[in-house]
Amino acid sequence: SKEKGGNRCTFYNPIMDIDSFKRFTLEKDLRLAIHDNKLELYFQPRIDLKSGKIVSAESLVRWNHPEWGMLSPAEFIPLAEDTGLILPLTHWVELTVCSLITSWQAEGISYVPISINVSARQFLSKNFIQSLKQILQETQVDGHWLEIEITETSILENQKLVESTISELKTLGIKVSLDDFGTGYSSLAYLTQYNADVLKIDKYFIRDVTTNPSNAAVVKSIIHLAQGLGLKVVAEGVETMDQLTFLKQYECDEIQGYLFSKPVPVTEFKKLLAKEVLI
Numbered sequence: 001s002k003e004k005g006g007n008r009c010t011f012y013n014p015i016m017d018i019d020s021f022k023r024f025t026l027e028k029d030l031r032l033a034i035h036d037n038k039l040e041l042y043f044q045p046r047i048d049l050k051s052g053k054i055v056s057a058e059s060l061v062r063w064n065h066p067e068w069g070m071l072s073p074a075e076f077i078p079l080a081e082d083t084g085l086i087l088p089l090t091h092w093v094e095l096t097v098c099s100l101i102t103s104w105q106a107e108g109i110s111y112v113p114i115s116i117n118v119s120a121r122q123f124l125s126k127n128f129i130q131s132l133k134q135i136l137q138e139t140q141v142d143g144h145w146l147e148i149e150i151t152e153t154s155i156l157e158n159q160k161l162v163e164s165t166i167s168e169l170k171t172l173g174i175k176v177s178l179d180d181f182g183t184g185y186s187s188l189a190y191l192t193q194y195n196a197d198v199l200k201i202d203k204y205f206i207r208d209v210t211t212n213p214s215n216a217a218v219v220k221s222i223i224h225l226a227q228g229l230g231l232k233v234v235a236e237g238v239e240t241m242d243q244l245t246f247l248k249q250y251e252c253d254e255i256q257g258y259l260f261s262k263p264v265p266v267t268e269f270k271k272l273l274a275k276e277v278l279i
């Protein structure tokens, strides 16, 4: 009918205007921030539960907006994905991580592999592997120092392409982890189909793991299943000693969370790296 279809856009809607104005300026500002090197990378360590040592770290982008202050990636990553700005953003992250690794090598400090979050759209884009290869070559970094995190939901479509991209990454020595595991409704068959190295249990399940028996059951069985398939298991969002005790008891491999450290700027991360044993 006309009411439903025809006249939809003729009403003046001030709220929509403000939203689209904010979106527009945010997009413009983000484009500039990427171009002018105004984004920042933070690092959150991953700790091995057997040795108590930092074995890797996740890179997480930060944007201190001149007017709106520190913006959460949850606010601007979706915008970057919608506008295509995610491509130069990820390129900046990859280059920044590899350049840091080069500088750590030159300083002679002991460091760890760094993981990079890659959105589905980018992971499946034609240019992804080629551009990563070029960065590795330019910075002279070995692929073994990198891990790529893709969300469980991003691997549900285009299985052939996902499979071949994963195997190309592995040829470069780069590890692959399935992020936010447990939230994506994927069948467990995906775990056997893809040749991933790491599975990160979403923090949603960890939050109530000691108080909610069904979350505890989910976490236990994910650990068991993943290890049976030769994957390393990382618990995200570990905030309490009780959660840590639970995860140790069920032999989770690694943890990441505020209990040990929030994501921190690189200077602080280097101080953490210099410590011997952490937990």
Ligand code: C2E
Residues within 6 Å of the ligand: 044, 059, 060, 061, 072, 073, 074, 077, 090, 093, 117, 118, 119, 179, 180, 203, 236, 237, 238, 239, 256, 257, 258, 259, 263
């Ligand atoms: P994610 O990949 O699941 O990253 C983990 C998020 O959990 C981070 O939020 C981290 O700060 C937070 N976190 C870590 N430990 C704890 C904890 O103990 N408790 C709680 N409540 N939270 C914890 P952050 O940094 O705000 O990033 C949010 C999301 O934005 C990320 O979720 C990721 O999906 C996306 N993101 C961040 N950086 C990048 C990036 O460089 N590229 C892309 N494509 N996405 C990114």
Ligand code: CA
Residues within 6 Å of the ligand: 058, 117, 149, 179
């Ligand atoms: Ca992640």
Ligand code: CA
Residues within 6 Å of the ligand: 179, 180, 200, 202, 203, 236
């Ligand atoms: Ca995650």
Ligand code: CA
Residues within 6 Å of the ligand: 180
């Ligand atoms: Ca997430």
